Amino acid sequence: xxxxxxxxxxxxxxxxxxxxxxxxxxxxxxxxxxxxxxxxxxxxxxxxxxxxxxxxxxxxxxxxxxxxxxxxxxxxxxxxxxxxxxxxxxxxxxxxxxxxxxxxxxxxxxxxxxxxxxxxxxxxxxxxxxxxxxxxxxxxxxxxxxxxxxxxxxxxxxxxxxxxxxxxxxxxxxxxxxxxxxxxxxxxxxxxxxxxxxxxxxx
Amino acid sequence: xxxxxxxxxxxxxxxxxxxxxxxxxxxxxxxxxxxxxxxxxxxxxxxxxxxxxxxxxxxxxxxxxxxxxxxxxxxxxxxxxxxxxxxxxxxxxxxxxxxxxxxxxxxxxxxxxxxxxxxxxxxxxxxxxxxxxxxxxxxxxxxxxxxxxxxxxxxxxxxxxxxxxxxxxxxxxxxxxxxxxxxxxxxxxxxxxxxxxxxxxxxxxxxxxxxxxxxxxxxxxxxxxxxxxxxxxxxxxxxxxxxxxxxxxxxxxxxxxxxxxxxxxxxxxxxxxxxxxxxxxxxxxxxxxxxxxxxxxx
Numbered sequence: 001x002x003x004x005x006x007x008x009x010x011x012x013x014x015x016x017x018x019x020x021x022x023x024x025x026x027x028x029x030x031x032x033x034x035x036x037x038x039x040x041x042x043x044x045x046x047x048x049x050x051x052x053x054x055x056x057x058x059x060x061x062x063x064x065x066x067x068x069x070x071x072x073x074x075x076x077x078x079x080x081x082x083x084x085x086x087x088x089x090x091x092x093x094x095x096x097x098x099x100x101x102x103x104x105x106x107x108x109x110x111x112x113x114x115x116x117x118x119x120x121x122x123x124x125x126x127x128x129x130x131x132x133x134x135x136x137x138x139x140x141x142x143x144x145x146x147x148x149x150x151x152x153x154x155x156x157x158x159x160x161x162x163x164x165x166x167x168x169x170x171x172x173x174x175x176x177x178x179x180x181x182x183x184x185x186x187x188x189x190x191x192x193x194x195x196x197x198x199x200x201x202x203x
Numbered sequence: 204x205x206x207x208x209x210x211x212x213x214x215x216x217x218x219x220x221x222x223x224x225x226x227x228x229x230x231x232x233x234x235x236x237x238x239x240x241x242x243x244x245x246x247x248x249x250x251x252x253x254x255x256x257x258x259x260x261x262x263x264x265x266x267x268x269x270x271x272x273x274x275x276x277x278x279x280x281x282x283x284x285x286x287x288x289x290x291x292x293x294x295x296x297x298x299x300x301x302x303x304x305x306x307x308x309x310x311x312x313x314x315x316x317x318x319x320x321x322x323x324x325x326x327x328x329x330x331x332x333x334x335x336x337x338x339x340x341x342x343x344x345x346x347x348x349x350x351x352x353x354x355x356x357x358x359x360x361x362x363x364x365x366x367x368x369x370x371x372x373x374x375x376x377x378x379x380x381x382x383x384x385x386x387x388x389x390x391x392x393x394x395x396x397x398x399x400x401x402x403x404x405x406x407x408x409x410x411x412x413x414x415x416x417x418x419x420x421x422x423x424x425x426x427x428x429x430x431x432x433x434x435x436x437x438x439x440x441x442x443x444x445x446x447x448x449x450x451x452x453x454x455x456x457x458x459x460x461x462x463x464x465x466x467x468x469x470x471x472x473x474x475x476x477x478x479x480x481x482x483x484x485x486x487x488x489x490x491x492x493x494x495x496x497x498x499x500x501x
Contacts, residue, residue, distance in 0.1 A: 083382035
C-alpha cells in the first residue's frame with residue numbers, strides 16, 4: 001500500500017485548491033474584462049452609428065471623432081463596418097470603408113497578423129478580405145512564406161492574393177500546394193470576371 | 204352662371220353638388236381629377252346670331268371626344284366650357300387639349316367645318332377637397348382669360364387646388380442586426396416622400412412586430428422585413444398581414460441574404476411586393492419606396 005503522510009496530502013490539496021482559486025479568479029476577471037469591453041463597444045456603436053451613417057453616405061466629411069483612439073474603438077468600428085458590408089452594396093459606402101480601413105485600421109490588423117495566436121491571425125485575414133485592406137497585401141505575402149501555417153490560413157491568404165493581385169494569382173492557382181474543397185473553390189472563384197476565369201481554365 | 208346638370212333622378216343634382224362629390228372622392232380614392240376650362244379664341248369672327256347653334260355643336264363635339272366617365276358643362280352666355288376629366292392629372296389633361304386642337308385643325312368640328320375655330324384653355328388639377336366650387340370656377344375663368352389673351356391654342360395651369368393632402372404612413376423595419384436596422388431607419392427618415400409623413404418603428408423580429416398592434420391601424424403601411432428573423436420570420440409576418448382585411452394598404456418588402464429563386468417566387472406568391480438580396484444598394488430601396496407611394500395616387 002502506498003503511504004502518504006496526511007500533512008503532504010493536505011499540502012497537495014491546498015496547492016490544488018489555490019490553483020483552482022487562481023484559475024477561477026482568472027476566468028472571472030477575464031469575463032469581467034470581456035464584458036466591460038463588449039459594453040464599451042456597444043456604447044460606442046450607439047453613440048457613433050449616426051455619425052458613421054452620415055459619413056459613409058456622403059452627408060459629412062470625415063470627422064476627427066471617427067478616427068479610432070484605441071482597440072475598443074477599432075473593434076466597434078469593425079462591427080459597424082461588417083454590418084454595412086453584409087447588408088449594403090452602395091459603391092460610395094464600400095469605397096469609404098475600404099479607404100478608411102486602409103488608413104486607420106491597417107496597423108491594428110498588421111499587429112494581429114504578426115500574432116502568435118492562430119485565432120487572431122485568422123481574424124485579421126478575414127477582416128483584410130471583408131474590409132478590402134489592400135495595403136496589407138505585401139504583409140500577407142510575407143506571411144505566406146512562413147512554414148507553420150494552417151490550411152485555413154493558407155486558403156484565406158489565397159483569397160487575399162486573388163483579390164489584390166489577380167495576375168500573379170492565376171500563376172499560383174496552377175501550382176496550388178493545398179487541397180481545396182468544392183466549397184472553397186466556389187468561394188475563391190465566385191468573384192472573378194469571365195476574363196480571369198478563362199485564364200484560369202486555360203492554365 | 205352654369206347650367207344645372209340634372210340627372211333623371213327624383214332629386215336633381217346640381218353641377219356644384221356633382222363636382223363637389225367628385226372632389227371629395229379625390230382624397231378617399233387617391234385619384235386626381237382635372238378640370239379643363241376651354242374657351243373659344245376667335246369669337247369675334249363669328250356671327251353673333253349663329254353663336255348659340257355653334258356653341259351647341261361644340262358642346263356635342265367635346266362630349267364625343269371625352270370618355271364615359273368625363274363630364275362636359277357649358278358656361279351659360281359665354282363661349283366657354285367646363286370639362287371634368289375624372290381619373291386624370293394635368294398632364295393627361297394637356298394631352299387631351301392638344302388632341303382636341305389637332306382634331307379641330309385636321310378634320311374640323313362636325314357641321315362647323317367652314318369655321319376656323321381656335322381654342323385656349325386653363326387647366327386645374329384637383330388633389331384635395333379644400334377650397335370651394337365657386338373658388339375653383341372663379342380661378343378657372345380668370346386663368347382662361349389670361350390664356351385667351353396670350354393667343355390661340357394656349358394652355359395655362361392652375362396649381363391652387365393641386366396640392367395633395369398630407370398623409371401619414373407607417374413604416375416597420377424588421378431586422379435582427381441593430382446597426383442595419385438603424386441604417387434603414389435613417390435612410391427612410393431622410394427620404395423626401397412629398398406629401399407623405401412617416402411614422403417609423405423598428406422591430407427585432409416578427410414576433411415583436413405581430414405582438415404589437417402597430418400594423419392594425421388603417422394607415423398605409425410599408426413593412427420592410429428580413430426573411431430570417433429570430434422568433435417569427437418575415438414569411439410568418441407576410442402570411443399574417445395578408446390575411447388581414449384591407450390588405451392592399453400594406454406593402455411588404457422582403458430582404459434576404461441567401462434565398463433561392465424558389466424562395467423568392469414563393470414570397471411573391473404569398474404577397475410580397477418586392478424582394479431585396481443582401482447586400483443591396485440603399486438607393487434601390489429608396490426608389491422602390493418612392494415608386495410605391497407614387498402609385499398610390501393615380
